[in-house]
Amino acid sequence: MYLINKKIVIRSWLLFIICGQCWANESAVYITFLNIYQSPEPNYYDLDLTFNISLSKKLIKALENSVPLTFEVEVSVHEKRDWLWDKKIKTVKARYLIVYQTLSQKFLLQNLSTGHTNTYPDLTQTLNAMGKAPQFPQVHKKYLQMTQRGYLKAKVSLVLNQLPVAMQAQAYLRPTWQVSSEWYSTPIPQNL
């Protein structure tokens, strides 16, 4: 009886927190597709990842006020285990920077890993371009040997410690600034 009551209380709290987060946070990001396929380059695999992202008014206002926003896309290779927690084999990350350029009145998207940049006339196009995770790092074949029980996990989030320091404290404390997708997971195809 006591356990049931405890569970109900915990669930109610979680629901309350999630609802509170949804109400407070207009930004949303969710991964729509994640796959892996053989790269033209031998012994390497390309990751194909797409995600949809929309920013809150607060973040858009920050961008328009020349505050650069850095997003991190993280993909990790895991191996399922029977009696232990799953083993993380490899993690690959890519960081994308979005900056508004005043003179050209365009949004700059830069892959911080490669340095490659591109400009877009509006934010929607910029976010769409970032949503395809261009020039995402490849994964070496050796990390995908356990294809029987392997799976991929991905997550997209705004990197708060790259914001101006004065904003970091409030960014950590306020849910408006915490843009992060749920973990998206998909099994590694058998026919790799």
Next chain:
Amino acid sequence: MNLLNTLHISISRRPIFNFMPTIVLLMIVTLATILMSRVSSNADDFARFYVPLFILSSLGIVLLTYIISVNLWRLWRNAQSNQPGAKLTLRFLGFFSLISVLPLILIFYLSIQILQRGVDSWFDVRVETALNDAITLGGKILELRQREHLKQTELIAQQLKNEAILERNENQIAHGLSQLQLRYDAEELNIYDKEWNLIALSQAQPMLKLTQVPNQEALLHKLQEKPYVALHTTQANKFYIQVILPFTSDNNERLFIQTLFAVPSEINHLARSVEEAYDEYKQLLFVRVPLKRSLLFTLILALLISILSATLVAFALSRRLLAPIRDLAAGTEAVTRGDYSTQLPLRAKDELSALVQSFNSMMKEIDRSQQQAINQSAYLEAVLGSISSGVMTVRHQNKLQIANSAAADILAADLSQCLGLPFNDLAKTHPHLAQFVNAVQSHLSEQDPEWRDEIIFYSESERRVLICHGNALPNDGMVIVFDDVTQLINAEKESAWSEVARRIAHEIKNPLTPIQLSAERLRRKYLENMTMEEGALLDKLTHTIIQQVEVMKQMVDAFSEYARAPQAELISLDLVKILDEVVEMYCFNTRGLTFERSSDKQLPTIIADPGQIRQVLHNLIKNVMEIETKYPLKVSLITRSVMEQGKAYVELIFHDNGPGLPPEIAKRPFEPYATTKLKGTGLGLAVVKKIIEEHGGHIQVETSTENGTTFRISLPAEVKQDPS
């Protein structure tokens, strides 16, 4: 000064560990202060040191709060338990804290005002206007260049059409495009068909790929109607202008020409500089509120550290300042507990130190006086202990203050338990003293300055007579001195009885013989001449006279014997052997009296006259045999070794299961003529007592109808001479 030591927080006994927490705390606070100073003076440092500052400050605050909380809790607990100096320290702490906190709060308020104005002063309307104008100007210049490059692209398109360059072969097309690209100083010149397939291109730097056309489909759709001009940024942070222009070729084919022009480096540099300044300003404007909050937070951290540090210092100061007062309070409390040996430490050379010194001198003096008083008391106690009279003092609302050992012995009571209690309570704790207490209490109530009284009380069935004197003490109370005169009175009585016995023996014994002889002569002379009846009467009468004279003779002999006790011949004697002999004689008695014996194994010998000891035993056994009961009588004889007042005695417990002594005898069992028997002289127990006392012993009797009678005879054990 080691703060933590002062605050009684010790980590270890080793000195280095005692200082460690203080050093760490000081380092944290100092580092936090330096960081705070740098953070508030430089924006770059703010970014760099904000997180370490936050961590350090938080750590310092947590540590300080912990130390202060622990000390406050201890101080509060001490104050609650009325520990000396705790409440005063608490008050001083509050006072010091108030003194330090009030200016800090004032400074904090002023700092907030300065901070607000300082941050707001970064944002000037004129600067903002200038930057806006500069960015507008930069935009206009780049817009002009875009228009210029659009015109140039239109001219290129016109020339391509006029010179029919696109109708030539590939080499000629490439050559023509290259000529046009160089002529108009374009970075790239590309020709696309309507499907946006590249037909021809010319590049100033073939390896440099400037950009891709954004959102091609949408752009294509738009380009159906009008030209596209846009400003882009390269990876190397350089501006370039992209122009896409639709045009129709000679053979009516819809084509697109794309030109890319680099912005001159000087303009590029200036425009970039203006843009960067504008962006920074806008960003600063955007983060103004969070920045103020962050700085305010930093200030609050500084304030908290300052307040906590001030409180900690206030703790240390109040403890240090109040240490002599605390010592004095503790010393005074020790005095109230009766500890006069306390000496307080001298902590500094100031007025308080002089006070402490005076206290120490005073304590030494009191200690010496106390010692003297103790010595005097011990002396008085020794004197009182050595005298045979009982001495008691009653003071302070009739409370028993002093009672010497003789008093306890005489009253047969443990008076040490009654010291400090009201005098009346003696009767509650020792009911046999009720008569004594009542008698003394009456004099105490009347407050007689001097009185004398004879008090009789019964101790363990023994009647005791005390001669008491009472004298009022100078301020309050009374001293009562009393002597047990029971033995003296008994001796006097015995002496009187001996005299009576001697006189009786003397006066009565003399006429007895002529009476007896006369009776015998009467009988002899007249019996033969009388008739049978008269003869029988005469015989009966003379026989009665002779018998009664014989009885009187025996009685006179007994009195004579009591009066003239023979000189004792003392020898070393084994009491058990004497008992054996006497009991042997009564083993086959007609009364059915039985004996039960027990004795200590190592029983010492006694110095006694064996004849007299036998007499004692005979008298006691004869008394038992004369008891008339319906049940068989039994006598228990227990011999054992006992110590009384440091002297060894051999005790004989003579117990019978008879109905006990008659009440009138029980009051004075050892007095001569105390008897209820028709033929008894009442001298048996008197002789027993006399013999025992002549042997240096004593006898007590306990009697009751249920338990019979018990005589406790104690005779001094023989003191063996040490052969060495």
